[in-house]
Amino acid sequence: MINWKIEETGFNADKIASNGNKYLVGNGYMGIRGTLEEYEKEHLVAVNLAGIYDKVGDGWRESLNAPNGLYTVIRVDEEEYRLPNSDPLEHLVSLDYRRALFSRKTTWKTPRGKVTVESERFASLSEPHLLTMKYTIKADFHADIELRTGIDGDVWDINGPHYDNLSLIEDDGLIKVIGTTHEKGDKVCVTEGCNYNFTCEKNLTVDGKRILRHFSFITKPGISYEITKFISVYTSVDTPDFEKEAKQLVKECIEKGYAFLKDQHVKKWEEKWSVSEVVIDGDDDAMEALNYSLYHLHSIAPRHSESLSIPARGLSGQTYKGAVFWDTEMFMLDFFLYTEPRVAKTLLKYRIDTLNGAKEKARSYGYDGAFYAWESQEGGFDACSDYNVVDVFTGRPMRTYFKDKQIHISSAIVHGIMRYFELTQDKSILEEGGAETIIECAKFYYSLLLKKVNGQFYELHDVVGPDEYHERVNNNGYTNRMAKYTFDMAVKIIDSLDGFNPEAAKHIRDMYPVDDLKKKFSDASSHIYIPQPDKEGVIEQFDGYKKLEDVSVETLKSRLLHEKEYWGGAYGVAAHTKVIKQADVVTWLTLFPEDFPEDILLKNWNYYEPRTEHGSSLSACMYALLACRCGMPEKAYPYFMKSATADLTGTGKQWAGLIYIGGTHPAAAGGAYMTAINGFGGVSFENGELKAKPQLPPSWNKLSFKIIHLGKLYQVEATKEGAVIKECK
């Protein structure tokens, strides 16, 4: 069995950035990078907030980092000891990902003896606004200690600074920092109170953007001096009374104390694991990697809201602007659908509630219906820039087409809503805007359909498919298939209106000429061009793909002139070759395996697999899932592990051109989960019935997990012989 803990001994400054992701704690309201208490902005410290954004000047709009209430540094005998400046004698960081506890322990050798600091922190799963830390200091001599701890308002930003002004305040024994954002004047309020168990001299200073308590004392050898910090984080978007509530929460926590709060937090986590833990008998590495991935998904689930989604890099910082991508619907959703459907609904409600933004985006391009944001922020605002990559050779922004041509995004929303409905039969999601969303997405695709005057099919031209290395292509198979699916789902919705509550049905019927739309969408579905396998069984990814240069990924690497150069775009090394960034046809076949006989699935897997760079963390799991579908769990396994270890190894792509794209990879985590459950576990829902046809990798003896289906919890025990499914009572 696994010990639910990752740790690292010794200090390596090169890992400051990647450990910030790997040791992250979060509770869906905020994510706290796994950085040390004494770190400042140059070490990528972040208390990254969900769902609140700001834009300054010409910079990209991005999520906010709150002032850091964990900030703590020590002086020993008037000398400052801090990483990475002061080499430690011993150093350990660890993450208990069962209980979501970050801890560190560092010992420095000073001229007079050794000093050790330890800390433990968690973002409370029972109280979304609460961040808590215990910090202890111990010396083996009579050390003269000055401990400074408080709130650091000098936050790390990629496109900041976002706070036009910061108020640094002492109030009733608490300290707080209130920042006012540039664009909308939102307030972010971080309030801190603390307990400590020793006598000392105290002082309070404001030093630039930091407000700090100073504790001066002399240690007795071997005695631990402990301070516990209770930090509340609120914004004016949460409540107009944010300041008052923040203070009240801290006051209450001071009363309750660290142990009690930790206990509450751990219990909440145990509740989560009691449903979501996946047990893999025979492969501890896989079990650890997978559950560690699920830890990350749990840590960023927006349980405090009814309408909020998860950014592509979770809550690990401002990478990708803190924006929501198709990652959520296509890769993360299944985990929540299976283990916590309420969160799945929250994620989808975010899309439903941003329908107006999607309609505005469609209108801005002259299209009808709903064109969802490629990089969605609040209100559905598309944060994606037309110039999303920087040319390493000229330093110029490159015109990219993620925003305006990656039209498959809208179909991902439809897929998410319908998958939620299929697995829960909770039609409230359709009645509460889901039906309208699906119809608007269908209208969007309908307005894009082109027909050659002397042709028969309807086509979609000038798009970017999942494989972003090939821009502006015609008839991307995945996109066309998803558009067809969208038309089909819209027809299905219209056909099922009689089953809606009368008000919801009337709303739709008042709003749309449903008979006319049904006719149009049916016609579109039956005429849209869907590329078919050629005589080798291979489906062409887009018109003309087969004519491109057939070359290996390795050869392309050898053609690079600059390690950070972008492979896509008009002239990238991959652009005019068959090498693709990520699963594209394979994603289609994974979603719709019934479109073709199994030998066609296999032929396409075999064809595209060696031509895929996997430059996206979304890629591996699609190859893994289709491999399972084709009866090749042994070929799926390395792709599964690649997905499951994306954040554990921290070796993912850090750069797209000159843009930093590091952070956590929740879509890979979700993909690993899907591979385990749907792929190896072989879970499916045939005619509303839960089935499992396992395909375990060679080393796995048993795969056990629970899933929720139609509101009931089931235990699935999958072995090489088959699966046993039992309802949990």
Added chain:
Amino acid sequence: MINWKIEETGFNADKIASNGNKYLVGNGYMGIRGTLEEYEKEHLVAVNLAGIYDKVGDGWRESLNAPNGLYTVIRVDEEEYRLPNSDPLEHLVSLDYRRALFSRKTTWKTPRGKVTVESERFASLSEPHLLTMKYTIKADFHADIELRTGIDGDVWDINGPHYDNLSLIEDDGLIKVIGTTHEKGDKVCVTEGCNYNFTCEKNLTVDGKRILRHFSFITKPGISYEITKFISVYTSVDTPDFEKEAKQLVKECIEKGYAFLKDQHVKKWEEKWSVSEVVIDGDDDAMEALNYSLYHLHSIAPRHSESLSIPARGLSGQTYKGAVFWDTEMFMLDFFLYTEPRVAKTLLKYRIDTLNGAKEKARSYGYDGAFYAWESQEGGFDACSDYNVVDVFTGRPMRTYFKDKQIHISSAIVHGIMRYFELTQDKSILEEGGAETIIECAKFYYSLLLKKVNGQFYELHDVVGPDEYHERVNNNGYTNRMAKYTFDMAVKIIDSLDGFNPEAAKHIRDMYPVDDLKKKFSDASSHIYIPQPDKEGVIEQFDGYKKLEDVSVETLKSRLLHEKEYWGGAYGVAAHTKVIKQADVVTWLTLFPEDFPEDILLKNWNYYEPRTEHGSSLSACMYALLACRCGMPEKAYPYFMKSATADLTGTGKQWAGLIYIGGTHPAAAGGAYMTAINGFGGVSFENGELKAKPQLPPSWNKLSFKIIHLGKLYQVEATKEGAVIKECK
């Protein structure tokens, strides 16, 4: 009046390349760059041949340069004197462009005295295979001279060498070099014979790729020693008997002598000028520049053939692969139509005879009909590369879309054929393949038409218009309008079949379902989307143009990071701005001024003029012509002069990315002619009647010229008061 001569005194090595263009002589069969006799390939010497091409390895297919039969160097007292190595005391080159005679005179100071060489050369207008030179040497002391003259087979190539082997032969007093081309094994045979009027020691050597006669003698002070060379150039494509005919021609010429041949040549040129000279009273600079431009057009007119066209850089070398562009039909054709319609027919017959190549090209892209080559070589082979520009920052070829998306090329062929027919009423051109060509071009555009499933119009997407800086645009106004024109002309042709000779009419009716095509083309013409003026009267160049950054040409220049970087492509400085390379909407309005009221023409001129870089020599004349149409001859004038002096100043663009594009600019020459005659002269043909409504620039008192209309020659005398048109008897 002008003196019909350009000259340059003093020697400037920096001008070797540009003077090669400026002092070019040619006769349509070959062009001889204005280089000196002692120059070798590094000085861009070329005897460039019309209509014969070769490809070696991965290089571009390009026209051939023949071995250089003019090659001559001297030694004086055993010391070599040659430019650019030996600084001259005096130096003069000149071109008598009335008589098409190149001459040079150079004096060197040697330790014992001065030596002067003079030469005169012409490419015979009466005998296309003949190149003739007189070379004299004179010293003011008893100079010990060794003159070496012969044939230099070590030719300049851009993508060569093209001769797999060279035979260097002495035969019956003549010398010859026969090269065998790499791709097809064509033979190029240069034969030389000479006369001389002095006694000397003679010798013959073969030195690498050169075969040279050596003449050694001692000069008497003040006496000229003259050698005349008769060089024939033949290829195996001309005749299987090329070797014999070449020899025979040289033998005959030796008999006839230089003076006689020169007299024949000059008489032919006088014949040309008797029709084509344009007299501008009041502006010698303009008259000189214009007639110098016409000299270039005459020099490259393929009078020796019935089916041959003119490359975009004339016969000035291998730039642009020696290929034929739309330049010929849209910019050069009018000059020949007005002054020598037989040449116009020859140019168009080349396109008609390459219809199969155009059909093959269309088929290769999955289109119907005829898609003419963007860079046409023999048989209609498209020499255009998919990678036609080199990225200056990476040295990598850039994917360009001239070949596959500049679909307006086919309409230029239709326009040329119909213009020939309209001005000559010679329907043989239609009967001899022109009708079929037009129908195939209409079929081509028909197969490209797209209709939005929920739209009404037919659209053309993903094209490149005349403004090549904006790639892959939808509904380029010029392209759509020319497609409509093509549909209209095809319908007109079908309607006029009864007037064809019965055999030609039957051929068309057998070949095509003409009633069905007529219906389709009429429908296409009435539904194709033609952008209309907005409320400011401006026609959007293509969908979305108005949303681009509005910035000045100067600002773009300031953004350049490299002087040779390409402005277009996906990321060029112009690509996402309103700055355009060349007249685009303005070209449309120049061709179809009746599409809109005059104020719309003017508003578009005013809008696009400051946004045009004029990065193409095709641009200025369109602005000049439309300015005349709008009653602004003073605004037309600088654009006219820019066109007319394109080769005189030699300041045109020399580079597109890292690709050399220097050479002569016959399209600019043709554009200058059109501006003079159609613009300032105001010539038009209303209902088949020749009219002239002059709009003279302020400084012009009178503009006089002759033009041929419906087979008759007319004299036009245009003044500010109006025009007098008289038939010449």
